[in-house]
Amino acid sequence: MHRIFNRTKKVEFRTVATKKRGTVYIYASLNKARKDECKRNEPFEKLPRGVLVGTVEVVDCVKYGHRDYGYILKNPRRFKKPLKARKKAQPVWFIPF
Secondary structure, three states: HHHHOOOOOOOEEEOOOOOOOEEEEEEOOOOOOHHHOOOOOOHHHHOOOOOOEEEEEEEEEEEOOOOEEEEEEEEEEEEEEEEEOOOOOOOOOOOOO
């Protein structure tokens, strides 16, 4: 997630293609990240969980190999303050409000 906001991650790899285009929310999972995944200066224990932390545009979906798809990402925007979703998060897409 932080690599998306830092603009170093421009492709999200998934095993399922999507026709979704446009702005989507970025949700910080309720599960704790592994320490080796944390590259920020924040203490590992204080990373946000279970909240919406920003948005990004999905502008395309391209096939990678014979099993993977890449969602092409543009224009990430981090919220100044994370938002709590009113609805339960789903595995890939969900409408939080």
